Amino acid sequence: MEARRLSTGVAGLDKLLAGGVPEGFFVALVGMPGTGKTIACLHFVWAGLKAGESAIYVTTEESRESIVRQAAQFGMDFEGAQKSGRLIIIDALMREKEDEWMMRELAVEEMLSRVIEAKKRLGRSARRLVIDSMSAFWLRAPVKAREDSYTVKRILNKWGFTIYATSQYAITTGSAFGWGIEHVADGIIHFKRRVVDGVLTRYIIVEKMRQTPHDLRAWEIQIRDKEGLTLVRPLARRLEDESLPEKVARRIKERAEEDEFARED
Numbered sequence: 001m002e003a004r005r006l007s008t009g010v011a012g013l014d015k016l017l018a019g020g021v022p023e024g025f026f027v028a029l030v031g032m033p034g035t036g037k038t039i040a041c042l043h044f045v046w047a048g049l050k051a052g053e054s055a056i057y058v059t060t061e062e063s064r065e066s067i068v069r070q071a072a073q074f075g076m077d078f079e080g081a082q083k084s085g086r087l088i089i090i091d092a093l094m095r096e097k098e099d100e101w102m103m104r105e106l107a108v109e110e111m112l113s114r115v116i117e118a119k120k121r122l123g124r125s126a127r128r129l130v131i132d133s134m135s136a137f138w139l140r141a142p143v144k145a146r147e148d149s150y151t152v153k154r155i156l157n158k159w160g161f162t163i164y165a166t167s168q169y170a171i172t173t174g175s176a177f178g179w180g181i182e183h184v185a186d187g188i189i190h191f192k193r194r195v196v197d198g199v200l201t202r203y204i205i206v207e208k209m210r211q212t213p214h215d216l217r218a219w220e221i222q223i224r225d226k227e228g229l230t231l232v233r234p235l236a237r238r239l240e241d242e243s244l245p246e247k248v249a250r251r252i253k254e255r256a257e258e259d260e261f262a263r264e265d
């Protein structure tokens, strides 16, 4: 039977995924800081809210206010959705204030119990869950990443969520906190960045999506005010490469590939 798919909220990305993310999947969004992972999460939640669903967003690296403000810049009314009781943002950073949806400690067990409480409150219409990011739970104990990821997936699966979980790659080590959620993920979307001709350029590549004939190319993305994340073009071989003498073309291509994959970010 064909899996039901949920829109990612980014039209170009839905196309790469043969329509969207299969319902019930645990999708890892991984990559360096500033590459667009959080913004992709906002699109995913907003797609659900627009379709009349409710949603849960766990934020461990930014405050709830920061998430709501960022969403508003792209025309997504998270404020209104919170007020009308369709969006719960669980905040791990507001430990000093008393708040119903804060986390007392940055621990996976507490996160799970808050998410389950939120789900009970919102009911069946809460089908999308974002955990942004998971790596914050392992700052002191990276070895727990794999086991925790497994626990999170196993427990939350029963509650009928489709999950986006982000993971931050450390700038220095490339993947220090990375290998946790990837091991259990049904899908992996890798967010990358590179400076091209002096300009910060961002890419995404779908590295894995079970049960999906997904696109295999890296795609340049843009983040624009009022619009959010859009796909620009695939990094495919250019036509002019073909008309160069074979040796030259090969060297250019090799250089470009070195450039792109030298750093595993």
Ligand SMILES: Nc1ncnc2c1ncn2[C@@H]1O[C@H](COP(=O)(O)OP(=O)(O)O)[C@@H](O)[C@H]1O
Residues within 6 Å of the ligand: 032, 033, 034, 035, 036, 037, 038, 039, 040, 073, 191, 223, 224, 225, 226
């Ligand atoms: N309103 C906006 N207009 C254009 N670009 C924006 C806007 N808001 C944020 N950005 C870009 O998005 C980046 C943050 O992306 P984010 O998804 O938070 O990254 P991360 O991968 O760390 O979660 C910023 O560094 C900035 O380049």
Ligand SMILES: [Mg+2]
Residues within 6 Å of the ligand: 037, 038, 039, 061, 132
């Ligand atoms: Mg982020």
